[in-house]
Amino acid sequence: MIECTRCGRVEGIKRAGFVRGQQRYFCRDCRYYFVLEKQAPAPRRRQTTIIDIARHLGVSPSTVSKALSGRQDISPRTREEIRRVAAELQYQPNLLAQGLTSSKTFTIGVIIPNIERPFFASVVSGIQQVVSPAGYRVMICQSNESHATEVANVQALVASRVEGMLICHSIETETFDHIARPFANGFPIVHFDRVCEEIATAKVIQDDFGGAFAMVEHLLQQGYRRIAILAGPEKLLISRRRLAGYQAALEKYGLPLEEELIYHGDFRPETARRALEQWENQRPDAVFCIHYGNAIDLLQALHERGIRVPEEMALAGFGDELLTALIEPGLTTIQPYPFQIGQKAARLLLEQIHHPESFVPATHVLKGELIVRGSSRKK
Template sequence: MKKGRVTIKDIARELNIAPSTVSRALNDHPAIKKETKDAVKALAEELDYQPNLLALNLLQKKSNTIGVIVPEITGHFFSAIITGIQDVIVNSEFNIMICLSNESYEEEMTIVKKLSKIQIDGVLVSPSSETKNFDHFRRLQKSGIPVVVFDRDCPGLEADKVLVDDYHGAFQAVEYLIGTGCKNIAHLGGPLNLSTTEHRLQGYLDALEKNNIPVNGKHIVHVPGFSHKDGIKPTKKLLELKERPDAIFAYNDNIAISAMHIAKKMGLKIPEEVSVLGFDDEPHSSFITPSLSTVWQPVYSMGMLSARILLSHLNNKNTTLEFRKEVFKPELVIRASSKAN
């Protein structure tokens, strides 16, 4: 057994023809005799020849790979987006390289540099919660790499963007709660410095204002992270308040579930004494008791659209399309953790 993989040269030598002929035969070039083609293909098959894309990539100055940068994948949200991205990309000639920034600006920069070195063709990114400066993305763009931002906005960065109307989702949610008679609606806000956190908070505030409900500063608490455990302390803080809220609008389902858990432990009835409303509509949210009212986001579609936009750039390298900004509408899903209207 010869060590190293089979190359086009091996086939050429074996058949006493030139490597270029082998290359053309494998690519069905019209100038090659059928006989030759057949012989080449047969031998290629026999030797289990796999073209070395590294060489082709070098020649074409592109890696046929697109990078996907996300903060994490253990939650359902980004996993589902990635699945959407992948389902689009898998039908193209591109590969995907998924990179986790772990919500760290530092790591995100390292990733961008790595991707740049392997001559990535395009990037899909949802920035870390620490990221305030977007120059690393601008540097990518400057060297001709299209960047598509999804879910979390990068304010001030000119790029294609696929976002969700978080403001509207939050506004709807809070207005619904008001409609069910809740007077003291608290908000468990997301981690600071995130567009989504800000927009959902603003939707909350505006819904209160529109309905002439005064904002109680004590009723707004931000959680430090996205998982269940991050909701425990903030919820306790809220529910132990003298002016105990009669509803909690949480940044996401994990936090909402955590809030329900604490509320139940404190002996509060849901939704009679406290309504709870989440955001994301995670798969298990409808299976818990009481089933969670929440705001659904078209995650899978967002992934697909982001990928499609990137692909369209990659396939029309020359034409300078305008940057697209697509904003998906979320939908309120009312279940049993909030009162009926």
């Protein structure tokens, strides 16, 4: 109830436009125009709604909605005042409600195994660089290499009405029903890096086979002959592809495949030490790690044992970041260009969102670059 500031009556009060951005009132009993002193809004524990703004100004919620959406059938002065109060009350649009109304949230979901890994951080940067200018927001989830968490992330993103999803699977993921169901219902999905071959989504992958082949060939050309490989889980697709590249390089140079020189791990730091223990009796003269992090772990373990790199054992890894160039000796790596992987995956997803009828899913392979450093170069 509005009370006249002169006579104190409330029955004859009506709104009379705005004066300098403030609501003006008129008292029909004493024929007096007045405005109310502004009061700071009380601290809020919940998100401000359109109804809150309407009550604050004494207008209808539909008027507030029209003003905030830029409708021209609201006077410029009223629109400006509503927007001012909305900012004062820290109003944020309800994207889910907007999506229910318009079927558009302009939000995409991204699921990665671990945001702390520089590779995935660079992928996300590449995604952001493409989708932000197109007017899309990014909702990032990480599975922490857990299949159960990955499934929950997919369900949460679909329930949040994101318009599409980019996903790199966890190490644990071996079944893909959580992807197959939404994809079969027309939900846009693009895989990157660790992908699912069972579902016909668009995919962006590294040249795992070619990069591994180039790395092992480099080691062979340096004169190393007993080359071990520190691989990943046997069921992991990228591990199988890099192992195939390793085998093909040995075959090209007429060298036998020695099963005892193949060690499957899970990319954790202790994997490198366990592999080194397996090779203790018949030490290889070079090791190719399909994950550069394990190569760094192995380098540390070799230093602790007094084994010189590369004089007594050469090292090389797949993947690259600043640390690989700073350690001593610098680590020979394959640079996979994760930023470009993120860009390509994002472009494919936007294409799928905007042109679902003509979009044709395909696998896109991005080649990396061999970077030779001191850990493998013979002096």
